Amino acid sequence: MKTKPEDRIAYEKMLPGVLTAQGFLGNDIRPLAEIIMEDEQEFIRLGLDFEEVADRLDALKQAGEKGLGEPITVGELLVQTGDARGMLPCPWGDGLYHKNAISIQPADKPQEACVEGEDMLIFSDLSIHLLRVHHFCQGLGSPFRLDPVFLKHLIY
């Protein structure tokens, strides 16, 4: 699979220490196009739609903001929103997003028992954009990865 020039530039920016200390790729060594293609296939297999999932995450964020930084129950989920100073550009260069982190987890499970990536999903305004526009769920092992199977399990 040939890498498009814009994807090559985006990939460089996704490495640790460029836009963020952790980067966007986790420990995933696959080429960017392959990460995206495999997640697209997984979305189709699971009957998920990128636009609809992005809308749903956005709605959860907005509902979570009513907790004013404290966790708040939204349906069957517990949502907590947190903000950091500054903004992050999209690696593809098509937007600038407020630095934040929204965590969602099952409301019936004690917070202290929830493990990131197992019971808890973390995303940001930038993650929603990456999902909606670029179909990029982030690399395996990235703290902000939106794993399709886990997404479906948690928010549907």
Added chain:
Amino acid sequence: MTQILIGPLAVAIISTVLAFLIAIIDKVLNNYGQVKISINGGKKVLEVKGGSPLLGTLAAEGIFVPSACGGRGSCGACKCKVTTDVGPHLPTELPYMSPAEIQKNIRLSCQIKVRKDLEIELPEEFFSVKKFQTKVESIKNLTYDIKEVLLALQDGQTVEFEAGQYVQLVVPPYGEITESVQRAYSMSSRPLDKTHIELLIRLVPGGIATTWVHKFLKEGDRVEVVGPFGEFHIHDTPATMVCVAGGSGMAPFKSMLYHMYETGAFQEKEIWYFFGARTTKDMFYLDELAELAARWPRFHFVPALSEPKPEENWKGDVGLITDVLDRYVQSTIDKSKGLEGYLCGSPGMINACINVMKKNGMTEDKIYFDKFA
């Protein structure tokens, strides 16, 4: 066989020559020699080696401008006024600048390279900011996701600060994090204790600094801290303080309250402190602050839970902290001496509290906060 080798060999030789040429050109073109940085009209003049970003150049000279992103231009914290013409604002700076700031030549010091003599302006308090070497004296779990970290200053160093100010914790590389980062945390310690810095740190899922504190940091570890920073402090007026916080937003208020109680400072002030959490598991210092309120008649502590469980038998106020605040400001708090708002929390919480306070007749110039986001 020879023909197969010629191609790669030629590419390797050309690449080596090009790399060599680039290195030489870089050395010639980017050699700016010694450069002078004049600060605040010549009050301080630094002679430095040119070529590096202003933020790092100042830090190397012991002048620490706050920064939370390690110089990537993504936090917008390291603003300073550059009166020398250093060219137009960069695209990386513009998202953080208001039109007035652009007009005043405010720049992000991490994005400006020191290539010639510069004149800059910095707040005077930055000159008293220091880097402290500390040792972790104790780490206590206040809740399942908030830790109280007590740092003992080393090498006879002492810290001077006002209750309400913050420091930047220097997080070293750890695990898969390959570079050092800094994050800002309000001090919860008393200003009278000049040999310790106490911080309350809440675990942020995916957060680099908070993950380090919660999962890697141990008692006895050495930690670097830079500070103090910030303009959040108690204002010397007779007006009643209306303080609101949630979670680790408790930190500056713990410092302010105990400072006022122990020193008897700001004697005319009545203090109301609203602290919000979701359930009793998220609440901390409850007994300690209730005892303080019992001993100190001008202090009123109002803890509130937004989602208490029936089995918790919570007897205190219930609701979002903004709703509780609204009720008390409307019906309980004496407004005869005027009201001042003091806020610490997420931007959403701060904005919501400002709205409630303004709705109740408080003016925005009397509402104080340090927005960390």
